[in-house]
Amino acid sequence: MRISSEQLEKVSMSIDEYNTIVNILGREPNETELYIFSAMWSEHCGYKHSKRLIKEYFNVSDENAGIVWIEDVGIAFKVESHNHPCAVEPFQGAATGIGGIIRDIIAMGARPVALLDSLHFSKPHTYIYEGVISGISAYGNSIGVPTVGGEVRFDSAYSENPLVNVMAVGTVKKENLKTSKAQGVGNSVILIGSKTGRNGLHGASFASRKIDQSLNDRPSVQVGDPFAEKRLIEASMEICELDCIIAVQDMGAAGILSSTTEMTHDGGLGLDLFVDRVPLREKDMKPWEILLSESQERMAFLVKKGYEHEVEKIAEKWELDFAKIGKTTLNTEFRVFDGEKLVASLPLSFVTEPPDLSRRIEREYPITDEISEWNGTIENELIHLLSNPTIASKKSVYERYDYTVGGQTVKSPGSDAAVVHIKDSKGIALSLGGNGRYTRLNPLEGTKAVLFEACSNVIASGGKPLGITNCMNFGNPEIDEVAAQFYAAVKGLAEGSKLLDIPITGGNVSFYNESNGKQISPTPVVGVIGGVEDVQRIPSSYFVNVGDPIYLVGRREVPKNGASMYRNSDSFCKVNWNVCAETLHAIQQIISKELVISAHDVSSGGIAVACAEMAIGSMIGASISTNIHPFEEYPTRFILEIQKGHEKEFETEMKGIEFSKIGTIGGNSLIWNGEKIALSTLKDSYESLEEFE
Amino acid sequence: MKAAVVVFEGTNCDRETFQALKAINFDVDYIWHNWTSLENYDMIVLPGGFSYGDYLRPGAIARFSPVMKSVESYTMKDRGIVVGICNGFQILTESGLLPGAFLKNKYGNFICKMVDLEVENRDIFTDVGKLRLYIAHSDGNYTTDEKTLDLLEREGRVLFKYTQNPNGSIHSIAGISNEKFNVFGMMPHPERSSLPYHENMDGLKVFEALKRCVK
Numbered sequence: 001m002r003i004s005s006e007q008l009e010k011v012s013m014s015i016d017e018y019n020t021i022v023n024i025l026g027r028e029p030n031e032t033e034l035y036i037f038s039a040m041w042s043e044h045c046g047y048k049h050s051k052r053l054i055k056e057y058f059n060v061s062d063e064n065a066g067i068v069w070i071e072d073v074g075i076a077f078k079v080e081s082h083n084h085p086c087a088v089e090p091f092q093g094a095a096t097g098i099g100g101i102i103r104d105i106i107a108m109g110a111r112p113v114a115l116l117d118s119l120h121f122s123k124p125h126t127y128i129y130e131g132v133i134s135g136i137s138a139y140g141n142s143i144g145v146p147t148v149g150g151e152v153r154f155d156s157a158y159s160e161n162p163l164v165n166v167m168a169v170g171t172v173k174k175e176n177l178k179t180s181k182a183q184g185v186g187n188s189v190i191l192i193g194s195k196t197g198r199n200g201l202h203g204a205s206f207a208s209r210k211i212d213q214s215l216n217d218r219p220s221v222q223v224g225d226p227f228a229e230k231r232l233i234e235a236s237m238e239i240c241e242l243d244c245i246i247a248v249q250d251m252g253a254a255g256i257l258s259s260t261t262e263m264t265h266d267g268g269l270g271l272d273l274f275v276d277r278v279p280l281r282e283k284d285m286k287p288w289e290i291l292l293s294e295s296q297e298r299m300a301f302l303v304k305k306g307y308e309h310e311v312e313k314i315a316e317k318w319e320l321d322f323a324k325i326g327k328t329t330l331n332t333e334f335r336v337f338d339g340e341k342l343v344a345s346l347p348l349s350f351v352t353e354p355p356d357l358s359r360r361i362e363r364e365y366p367i368t369d370e371i372s373e374w375n376g377t378i379e380n381e382l383i384h385l386l387s388n389p390t391i392a393s394k395k396s397v398y399e400r401y402d403y404t405v406g407g408q409t410v411k412s413p414g415s416d417a418a419v420v421h422i423k424d425s426k427g428i429a430l431s432l433g434g435n436g437r438y439t440r441l442n443p444l445e446g447t448k449a450v451l452f453e454a455c456s457n458v459i460a461s462g463g464k465p466l467g468i469t470n471c472m473n474f475g476n477p478e479i480d481e482v483a484a485q486f487y488a489a490v491k492g493l494a495e496g497s498k499l500l501d502i503p504i505t506g507g508n509v510s511f512y513n514e515s516n517g518k519q520i521s522p523t524p525v526v527g528v529i530g531g532v533e534d535v536q537r538i539p540s541s542y543f544v545n546v547g548d549p550i551y552l553v554g555r556r557e558v559p560k561n562g563a564s565m566y567r568n569s570d571s572f573c574k575v576n577w578n579v580c581a582e583t584l585h586a587i588q589q590i591i592s593k594e595l596v597i598s599a600h601d602v603s604s605g606g607i608a609v610a611c612a613e614m615a616i617g618s619m620i621g622a623s624i625s626t627n628i629h630p631f632e633e634y635p636t637r638f639i640l641e642i643q644k645g646h647e648k649e650f651e652t653e654m655k656g657i658e659f660s661k662i663g664t665i666g667g668n669s670l671i672w673n674g675e676k677i678a679l680s681t682l683k684d685s686y687e688s689l690e691e692f693e
Numbered sequence: 694m695k696a697a698v699v700v701f702e703g704t705n706c707d708r709e710t711f712q713a714l715k716a717i718n719f720d721v722d723y724i725w726h727n728w729t730s731l732e733n734y735d736m737i738v739l740p741g742g743f744s745y746g747d748y749l750r751p752g753a754i755a756r757f758s759p760v761m762k763s764v765e766s767y768t769m770k771d772r773g774i775v776v777g778i779c780n781g782f783q784i785l786t787e788s789g790l791l792p793g794a795f796l797k798n799k800y801g802n803f804i805c806k807m808v809d810l811e812v813e814n815r816d817i818f819t820d821v822g823k824l825r826l827y828i829a830h831s832d833g834n835y836t837t838d839e840k841t842l843d844l845l846e847r848e849g850r851v852l853f854k855y856t857q858n859p860n861g862s863i864h865s866i867a868g869i870s871n872e873k874f875n876v877f878g879m880m881p882h883p884e885r886s887s888l889p890y891h892e893n894m895d896g897l898k899v900f901e902a903l904k905r906c907v908k
Contacts, residue, residue, distance in 0.1 A: 137803050142743040144705020227746025230703050318702065402805045402829045404885045407709025421890050535890045
């Protein structure tokens, strides 16, 4: 064997993988071919540590994004991570993360209508925090897609390796829905968008290894141009109206290489690529550099032969580069030409299907069902929790995002789930979240809790959950502990989806979230999309009417939960998921009736924080009298304000579901079992994140 | 009455502006930045967004587009009115059709929030004293020289002011007009408060008042 270990390290490939390639090809790969494998077999493109498990447990389609329907309008949605680039260059990392996921949505033929981000940092106001938020603001605002929701959480587990997961949502008419699968021999692969440079070379293999501060990884991060993206969105929308478009694929990790090979392989065809036709922004790029470049703001369209000029006209209008860079072929070979010269010739399926390395490691995680009790005073703990940056108001973050551009935003950030208007009276409710505290203690049960929490958010905002997407953020999958966590989380999400009877429509996996040997907490981030029947009839997130009764729906006495925000211990609480699923169903039914005036799901910080948030939002107080634990956390519990005089009707509707009347709305303080706390005090604590500015 | 919504590359509030104008019974067309015949329209709206990516300076590139030459002659012919919203306002100051200029927001960052506005010109906005509208911009800090400021105030050309100045604008100015009252610019987005599912419908009052300005 001629290859050296240094050369293999340079392309992030193991010697076993190299030997597999030599065995199957019956020869050594040339330079171009070696780089092709290094990118396509990287974890980031090939998903070798996850693909088989995801396929088996989630039953997702292999299109660019999942889809649910609101009548005849398709809602395309997907989450993707951009953790590694954000660790190295937070501003550009976050900006290009937005750009990338937006292109997944436009590849479905859908117009992007909303963005949400799940951000996990060590603490507020760090370099990474500021950079990521500025990057989202700069890019998302410019392309005119509102950032309507998400979360910002803090935990020292993310000090070197932040998590930046972005969910994009788009709408598409049934007849314009696009596939990523090629069809027909001799059709043209068209590249539209920006010129190709050396940006983001090795981005895919970079994202598939740990972050090493001693390496200069900055050249692996791409640079975004939101103005080019905006033109690409508009041009793509016009192109997707054409009859000659057979398939669409965005160019993300491993750029031209990955998008065009996946498109043709999924269609059972072969591919000839001509790298010399790619518009370049730098001179003397090698074929492999052109193939792997992750220059942003590019799309691939498969166009019926003879109709290329129709696409070209639209590209010209939007001042985007256009090039016919390849064609589909009958055999299943992947050939790359540089002018007349054949520079790579490989079996296509071998390129797109890396060896499977997924593992099923079972682990037991401790669980407790001892009931949690509380006898203390409340003020100090409540103020402490409200000012915890994870719970505190994120107004200073979301006011930097344009959350109303498009004029479709009905429920803004800061509420449980965002609501976006779709058509006539109908809309969608959107939630995206993870909880490393939960999934670190118990990746199986914790993941279910994360899913049920996202559904609770959607329901509290008046939606009926229709589909689930996810992004699995984990450490190094070669470590047994991490592999076990991943397997448990995958099972947890699959079980949760069955319990709730909501399909998982798509997902993304991010491994190697580690730095200096420190693994992040396993952090599955779950996105849920729900249908809203009437966007003008959704409950408020805050207290509305003085005198209205306040109810807790969901379990009254809950077990000790080691993941609750007010305590740290090593065991997760025992949850009866069937009862939780029934509660969700009942709440969703009752919220569609007008007697629910305001609603908020109980999450971090328990019912005391939930009530405080509802009071601070409208600066209307409440008097609560209950022996229910104020701070303990347990899934699927809600605080509801019921229209005064309709208590009986509500209680009848809730038959078979645990609930409790806990208080009444009114006053300018929160009174908890006689202990009085001024709303202004609570507001000051809650908005403490802003005081750092 | 006919209205035109001008679309530059990078414009991103065109759709909702179109909807809002339709809601007050305008016939609305989108017109592309190279379009030059505007005589058919009673109102030309330059919507918000990031025309040409806001590269160089917001509005600095859009002002050179063919449509802006036509907008200029349109205003001289007293045909109808021109309304610039957010980036549209920035394009109008860059073209010299409205006085003044924009600086970065006082606290640096992009701000998106609902703000309270005091109506200054009650001749145009006859039926409203206060408005609540969304702002969403990085460069909304309006400034001009003392003399112009004095003229704006004296001639009733300040349309509305922020109750709590969010961006550092001089005299808290949020919207102005030219001296002929046929060119209007405003940073707040009336189109985001125009439909029944919006937080309020104050924006529709703004568009209706402007519609009355068309002779």
